[in-house]
Amino acid sequence: MDDLICVLALKKIKGFKNIHILFLLKAFKNPCDIFDAPKSEFLKAGIKNEQIEILRNARIVRTAFFEAINEIEEASKNGIKIITYNSPLYPSNLNFVRNKPVILYYKGVLKENLKFAVAVIGQRNPPDYSLSLAQGLTEQLCSSGFSVISGLAAGIDTIAHKTALKSRCYTIAYVGSGLLAPAYPSENNNLYQEIILHDGAIVSELPLHSKVSAKSLIARDRLQSGSSLGTFAISSGIGGGTMKTCDFSLKQKRPVFVPVYAGGLMGSPDNSGLKLLLGQNGVIGLKLDKNGAFDLAEVMDELRIVYNGIYEEKSNTGGSLLIQPELFG
Numbered sequence: 215m216d217d218l219i220c221v222l223a224l225k226k227i228k229g230f231k232n233i234h235i236l237f238l239l240k241a242f243k244n245p246c247d248i249f250d251a252p253k254s255e256f257l258k259a260g261i262k263n264e265q266i267e268i269l270r271n272a273r274i275v276r277t278a279f280f281e282a283i284n285e286i287e288e289a290s291k292n293g294i295k296i297i298t299y300n301s302p303l304y305p306s307n308l309n310f311v312r313n314k315p316v317i318l319y320y321k322g323v324l325k326e327n328l329k330f331a332v333a334v335i336g337q338r339n340p341p342d343y344s345l346s347l348a349q350g351l352t353e354q355l356c357s358s359g360f361s362v363i364s365g366l367a368a369g370i371d372t373i374a375h376k377t378a379l380k381s382r383c384y385t386i387a388y389v390g391s392g393l394l395a396p397a398y399p400s401e402n403n404n405l406y407q408e409i410i411l412h413d414g415a416i417v418s419e420l421p422l423h424s425k426v427s428a429k430s431l432i433a434r435d436r437l438q439s440g441s442s443l444g445t446f447a448i449s450s451g452i453g454g455g456t457m458k459t460c461d462f463s464l465k466q467k468r469p470v471f472v473p474v475y476a477g478g479l480m481g482s483p484d485n486s487g488l489k490l491l492l493g494q495n496g497v498i499g500l501k502l503d504k505n506g507a508f509d510l511a512e513v514m515d516e517l518r519i520v521y522n523g524i525y526e527e528k529s530n531t532g533g534s535l536l537i538q539p540e541l542f543g
Contacts, residue, residue: 220245221298221316222282223275225421227268234265235316245298249275285422294393294422295320302326305386310524311440311466315419319393322415325384329525331361332517333438333463335456336370336448341484343506344449347473348373350507351446356383358510363388363442365434366402366416367455370448375405378414385414388438390431392424432458439463443517443524446471450487457487464496467523469516473508474499 224235224245241259242248248269256266268274289296296319297303303324308314334352336344348370352362362378364371366387378385387409391398393416397406409416419437420430435458439445445463447470450456460470472488474480480489491497498516500508 217245217300218296218298219279219282219286220249222285222296223278224248225317226278226281226285227274229268230265232316233313236313237261239316288394288422289319292394292422293321295324297324305331305441307331307443307468307524308437308441311436313436314440315437318417318419319422320415320417321393322410323413324386324415324417325361328361328384328441329443329521330359331363331386331442333363333442333445333459334370334374334448335364335438335445335459337450337454337456337484338367338369340369340449341482343475343479344370344484345373347502347506348448349377351448352377352383353381354508354510355446356381358514361385363438365389365431365438365455365459366398366406368399368401370456372402372405375409375414379408379412382412385409386441387414387416388434388441389416389418389426390420390434391418391426392420392422393418394422395425398426431455435459436462436466439468440466442468443520444469444471444513447488447491448473449484451483452487452490454487457491460487460491460497464494467496468520470497471500471508471513471516472497474501476502 224230224238238248239245242251253266286296296317299309299314299316303326304318306327306329332355334348336348352374355362356378361384362374363386364374366375366389375385375387389398397403406416424430435455439459439462445460445468447456447460463470470491472491475485479485492499498512500512503509
């Protein structure tokens with residue numbers, strides 16, 4: 215039986231959280247073996263009796279497979295693809311995050327083995343100078359060979375995606391709803407379609423018809439940071455999704471880059487969250503030059519450290535860590 219169907223069936227079992235499924239998939243190399251395993255194998259793997267009873271309940275399992283197959287068929291009819299975390303199309307950096315999604319749904323194109331990606335995020339109603347900085351930064355990142363990840367929200371996210379598209383740069387938008395639910399926010403319907411049209415990707419971990427919620431948007435934030443080598447927070451008050459994403463980024467041991475605005479602007483409510491972040495471990499304050507742009511040299515050094523920490527592979531000859539010359543040479 216197809217691995218995708220078996221993993222998706224696990225997702226359809228009520229009461230099974232993502233973390234439980236990851237534990238099961240670690241214990242059983244073939245996900246389809248889970249449904250045929252004797253009780254002794256579950257006990258040996260450390261599975262709790264309550265979960266064993268669910269997995270051995272024929273009615274529950276049959277219903278889960280029925281729902282999984284139906285969802286795969288519905289996704290296919292609507293141009294939506296579904297992958298597991300074992301797929302080469304699964305964002306590489308996300309594979310090193312605790313409680314990573316076992317399933318991703320997407321429209322558009324996912325790049326195979328995507329590693330060189332950064333998140334560009336910020337508040338929904340930023341000041342003009344932050345919008346200008348987000349645009350210039352995204353152009354710099356694109357010209358340096360990075361893909362751009364964001365969350366399709368109004369404000370900074372929108373500028374990041376639009377600038378990436380204009381720069382012919384690959385971009386992923388993580389959304390907090392299923393891919394057959396209305397796009398959120400509705401004002402970005404056209405941008406949603408443009409990303410797909412220009413071979414970017416709209417990605418969700420949620421079942422097709424799941425509606426957006428505050429909880430799902432927060433869960434989405436961890437995917438933005440987790441798919442990236444680092445997160446650029448361009449503007450943020452003390453509350454909101456930008457601060458949540460930065461918190462996830464730091465927990466995932468990915469650096470957070472924040473602009474150090476001059477002329478008292480760091481004291482503005484629009485930047486109160488950024489000011490709060492400065493000084494924390496893993497947060498790098500970047501001064502702007504006279505043109506209001508970053509010097510990416512320091513950024514490259516930090517991202518190189520993260521990259522080498524994640525992909526620590528020894529070469530056959532020199533034993534040095536593998537890097538991508540055009541980015542980190």
